[in-house]
Amino acid sequence: EPEVTxxxxxxxxxxxxxxxxxxxxxxxxxxxxxxxxxxxQKVEFLVSFYNNEISEKSEIFDDQFSVERPDGSNFxxxxxxxxxxxxxxxxxxxxxxxxxxxxxxxxxxxxxx
Amino acid sequence: xxxxxxxxxxxxxxxxxxxxxRCNYSYGxxxxxxxxxxxPGQGLQLLLKYFSGDTLVQGIKGFxxxxxxxxxxxxxxxxxxxxxxxxxxxxxxxxxxxxxxxxFGAGTILRVKS
Numbered sequence: 001e002p003e004v005t006x007x008x009x010x011x012x013x014x015x016x017x018x019x020x021x022x023x024x025x026x027x028x029x030x031x032x033x034x035x036x037x038x039x040x041q042k043v044e045f046l047v048s049f050y051n052n053e054i055s056e057k058s059e060i061f062d063d064q065f066s067v068e069r070p071d072g073s074n075f076x077x078x079x080x081x082x083x084x085x086x087x088x089x090x091x092x093x094x095x096x097x098x099x100x101x102x103x104x105x106x107x108x109x110x111x112x113x
Numbered sequence: 114x115x116x117x118x119x120x121x122x123x124x125x126x127x128x129x130x131x132x133x134x135r136c137n138y139s140y141g142x143x144x145x146x147x148x149x150x151x152x153p154g155q156g157l158q159l160l161l162k163y164f165s166g167d168t169l170v171q172g173i174k175g176f177x178x179x180x181x182x183x184x185x186x187x188x189x190x191x192x193x194x195x196x197x198x199x200x201x202x203x204x205x206x207x208x209x210x211x212x213x214x215x216x217f218g219a220g221t222i223l224r225v226k227s
Contacts, residue, residue, distance in 0.1 A: 031213055043157070043203060045214040056212040091157065099145060099164070099209045106156035 002026045004105035006092050012111045013082055021077045021108045023092030032075045033093040033102060034067065036060070043091065049075065050098075082112045115140050117206050119218035126194050127226050134189040134221050136204030140211075146187040147205040147215070148178055157203065163187065174198070199225045 005024045013019050025032050034046040047057040049067055064080045075094075079086055089109050093102040116139045126132050138144060145164045149157040161172025168180040178189045187204060204218040 033213070033215075035215075035217075042219045043205075043215075043217040045216070048213050050213075056214055058214070095213065098213050099207065101147070101159065101162055102207075102213075102215060103159075104149070104157040 004092055004094055004103050006090075006105040006108050008108060009106065010109045010111070012113065015084060015112055016081050019079050019082055019110065021079075021090050021092075021110070023075045023077070023105055024073050025075055025092065025094030026096075026103055027073070029094035029096050029103075031055075031095045031098060031100075031102075032067075032069070033095075034077045035091045035093065035104075036088040037091065037107075038085075038088045046077075046090075079110075082110075084112050086110060087112045115206065115208070115211055115216045117204055117216050117218040119202075119204055119221050121221045122219070123222045123224065125224040125226060128196050129193050132189075132191045132194045132198070132223070134202050134204075134223070136187045136189065136218055138185050138187065138204075138206045138216075140185075140206060140208055142208040142210035144206045144208050146178075146180060147207075148172065148176070148187075148189045149203045149205060150200050151203065151220075152200045160189070160202075194223075194225055196225045196227060199223055 007022045032049045037043045047061045048055045066078045089107045091107045092105040095102045118137045147162045148160040163180045201220045203220045205215040207215045
């Protein structure tokens with residue numbers, strides 16, 4: 001069964017450093033998403049992406065964040081200058097259509113020191 | 114604004130007992146609804162979903178949920194809980210009118226006692 005994959009599973013970085021979190025969505029899916037979950041808190045929407053552009057973003061998704069689909073398979077989230085409060089589990093998801101089921105990857109745990 | 118409420122932070126049930134996890138939503142549009150389960154340190158696994166049609170939906174692992182529009186609820190049920198069901202359960206809601214984003218509830222941690 002096709003699945004969403006994410007790398008790395010755990011990333012440790014120093015405050016102020018840039019990180020790139022990688023996702024490979026399900027191959028025929030057209031809509032891509034990033035969510036995050038700070039430890040002990042609810043899962044929060046960050047951004048959705050369709051047709052090579054952001055379709056919606058939350059207030060969390062400020063200028064330090066960016067997303068990209070650099071090739072036909074990867075979908076990345078870049079955090080330019082990490083802050084302590086960026087420490088969280090980041091989930092990538094994809095869906096075939098706009099209101100379809102979103103399939104989630106296993107997540108990348110980001111730890112900012 | 115869209116919101117999802119899971120009123121129970123923790124629930125403890127005995128193995129073999131029935132389970133109901135509550136989910137209420139506030140949306141200005143016709144929602145589609147999901148229940149996800151998350152084991153510690155793991156990702157989100159879809160248990161079941163409702164888009165339209167029959168309001169009682171069946172999912173994996175013996176779970177079911179009922180959409181009640183009049184009560185804005187989508188409660189998750191299981192007739193007999195197994196120890197392996199211990200996990201955190203998230204209700205999530207989306208609507209085409211609000212883009213594709215899912216809004217999640219705060220989660221309910223299920224503990225199963227033997």
